[in-house]
Amino acid sequence: MKYWKEAASLIVAANRRNGIFHPHTISSSTAAKEKGEEKLSNRNKIRKINDGNVIVRHHCESDFSILLMQRAQSSSFFAGAEVFPGGALDNADTSPDWLEFFEEAGISTKDFGKMLSVQGQRPLVFTNKQTSPLPREVAFRICAIRETFEEAGLLLLKSFKDIPHKKTEVTFAKNYEHPSLSEVTIDEWRRRVHGDASQFIMLCRELQCVPDVWSLMEWCDWLTPATNKKRYDTMFFLCCMNDVPLVKHDAQEMIQTKWSLPTEALQSFQDKQVYLPPPQIYELSRIENFKSLQDLFDFSSQRAFLGCETTFPVLYLSEDGKVVSAYPGDDIYPKVPEFKTINAGEMAVLNKTAEQSLKESKNVNRMVFKDSTECSLYYNIIPRFGHVAPALFNNPDSDVQSKL
Missing domain, CATH: 3.90.79.10 (Nucleoside Triphosphate Pyrophosphohydrolase)
Structure with a gap:
């Protein structure tokens, strides 16, 4: 379906x-x-x-x-x-x-x-x-x-x-x-x-x-x-x-x-x-x-001829109320994501703050949203299919950046 x-x-x-x-x-x-x-x-x-x-x-x-x-x-x-x-x-x-x-x-x-x-x-x-x-x-x-x-x-x-x-x-x-x-x-x-x-x-x-x-x-x-x-x-x-x-x-x-x-x-x-x-x-x-x-x-x-993957954001609610949107290659991204539509209340919970999750993750490809108008982009993995990595956006200094 x-x-x-x-x-x-x-x-x-x-x-x-x-x-x-x-x-x-x-x-x-x-x-x-x-x-x-x-x-x-x-x-x-x-x-x-x-x-x-x-x-x-x-x-x-x-x-x-x-x-x-x-x-x-x-x-x-x-x-x-x-x-x-x-x-x-x-x-x-x-x-x-x-x-x-x-x-x-x-x-x-x-x-x-x-x-x-x-x-x-x-x-x-x-x-x-x-x-x-x-x-x-x-x-x-x-x-x-x-x-x-x-x-x-x-x-x-x-x-x-x-x-x-x-x-x-x-x-x-x-x-x-x-x-x-x-x-x-x-x-x-x-x-x-x-x-x-x-x-x-x-x-x-x-x-x-x-x-x-x-x-x-x-x-x-x-x-x-x-x-x-x-x-x-x-x-x-x-x-x-x-x-x-x-x-x-x-x-x-x-x-x-x-x-x-x-x-x-x-x-x-x-x-x-x-x-x-x-x-x-x-x-x-x-x-x-x-x-x-x-x-x-x-x-x-x-x-364009090297391939292309589907970017399906998987959302998590952190302890500090932020929404973490994980993308393929991120440590918290599920091995087999569930595509079925769910209610917002069914969003997975991180059981830690967004910053703690970042510090504990080795491979990062995610955006962290404070609300719909304020977010930060974190990325430190090697792009697949010959693509280019996104430049970091609105990303304050953190331990994650030292891995880039």
Whole structure:
């Protein structure tokens, strides 16, 4: 029995050196930025990654920004939170009609390349049984592209004539532009697709374009904790863009759109100016390691084929009233986690304070929450499947840090 819905999300990284930031997409004021840099100067840490090298966190500005969107307060899931664009998988995303359409464009299954032959571990979203002949790795990418179009107006497509000869290569993404696509036309298509996901393939047919699935790289998979009533298993993809596209929130599910430096977004959360859900905190902390968009692309385009595990947070209540969210590899993470939905009152108890648990643990991969707006990230294990370790976030000096 499945206790959750499936979803896809897209982390969009755009070169902020190219393109003009429009007023409604600027992420924070200069004053807030300077304040953040002062606080960040006390957070420089050293940690190991899977090749045994040591990376020193330098908090210089990265040359790229990440697209973040604020959910409406009426949302039933992470209301008011700043998130990456994305949403639930629709039957239209898995339709075999997509295979026929790709064939019309001269694309066969083998042209999807290594995304269909990843050798490492596969996350839950890709191992579930399916009835459609369309590979789930492709269907979830279509979902992420469709949802990003609905929520941000960003159209990641490739025209039939622009499909590269070497179709299997990972590429930079580009916002599709055409003289026939005015702002009014785009808004109308967004409304149509929002009301009926099957309209997305109709849009692609009209434009003679296919979803640019080759520009989406596997980044991570998160399954909502068992204590949540509404749960999703969400596959997060990452794409890189050489130019900053103009984006616009849909004014329905999303009420604000902005581009933020990873460090900036984390600092805004720490200053309680915005609310970031745990997956966004964790993944922005990973992306914070990269100061160059090209480096981020080079890393993710190679790592994407090494495998991906499902990050399923297991929650514990500590004696001091804090919630400890443990992730795979942590000493307190169960060998066989129970995925079944439970009531919040059934949360496991640590029988010690959060700090005591940290001191007694050799392998740490967890977040400690004082409340939903204040948390710390602790990490000292070697990342699996070639991934990068998250930079420590809001982490006061402790014995745990000496192990990094």
